[in-house]
Amino acid sequence: MRALFILLAMLFSGGSALAGDLTVSVRDARGQAIRDAVVTVTPAAGVPRGPIRFSWPLRMTQEDLQFQPYVLIVPVGGVVSFPNLDRVRHHVYSFSRGNRFEIELYGRDQSRSYTFNTVGVAAMGCNIHDQMLAYIKVVDTPWAAKSGADGTVTLRGIPAGAATLKVWHPQLVVRGNETAQAVTVTAAAAQRTFTGDFSGRAAVR
Incomplete structure (x- = not known):
């Protein structure tokens, strides 16, 4: 038996x-x-239980007046850095429901970060440069x-x-x-x- x-x-x-x-x-x-x-x-x-980790860096760079990458996948609870590599200042924001935040003006070689706690999408823009557009997709798998x-x-x-x-x-x-x-x-x-x-x-x- x-x-x-x-x-x-x-x-x-x-x-x-x-x-x-x-x-x-x-x-x-x-x-x-x-x-x-x-x-x-x-x-x-x-x-599986526990934090989700991906092989790519949780980073959205501002360079040549563009966000890089255009689409970034982030695990729920992930902390994303926003380094500014441009010679001008940027004001990063998202008005997307559940992922609304602002990072006020900061300059070259400075970086800020934000924690994404809500599954969904953050459509990213810059309050100074309208052509800047990118997306952060927050996932729980x-x-x-x-x-x-x-x-x-x-x-x-x-x-x-x-x-x-x-x-x-x-x-x-x-x-x-x-x-x-x-x-x-x-x-x-x-x-x-x-x-x-x-x-x-x-x-x-």
Whole structure:
């Protein structure tokens, strides 16, 4: 009886450890690749406890009167730095619901930071330079990344089972600029293509 219990425990443990990779290709209605689309997967069973960490720096630089990068993915609770590398001063702000804040004027080689505690989007602008625009996407899952120039993104090591796949982009013409669909993750690598209307105008809001 004890041996049977141990065997069942081992089988259960092995099954729960199964994980797979998912590659998503993001395209517009003409089949053109869309870069900077944020793709997330949230397993129905939940995400691991503890803080979420990503491999990229939580930093949005101001240089040549632009924000870099255009889209930054940040885990909920993440602290983002805003270094100013320009010769002029900047006044960084977001009026987005749930992520509203302002960092008043500061100059070259100075940096400020802000903690993002609310899942959602912060549309970033500068109160001095209207052409400056960027987005911070705050997520609560470690399976998150943005598409490159080829429109693709691969999320690795997702636990097998039911999950929710989301695609967000500032120009995606759907409510909240984000769409969701149910997926089933298996131990085998899988590919999906997402096609949407990306004709919307990205703007600070």
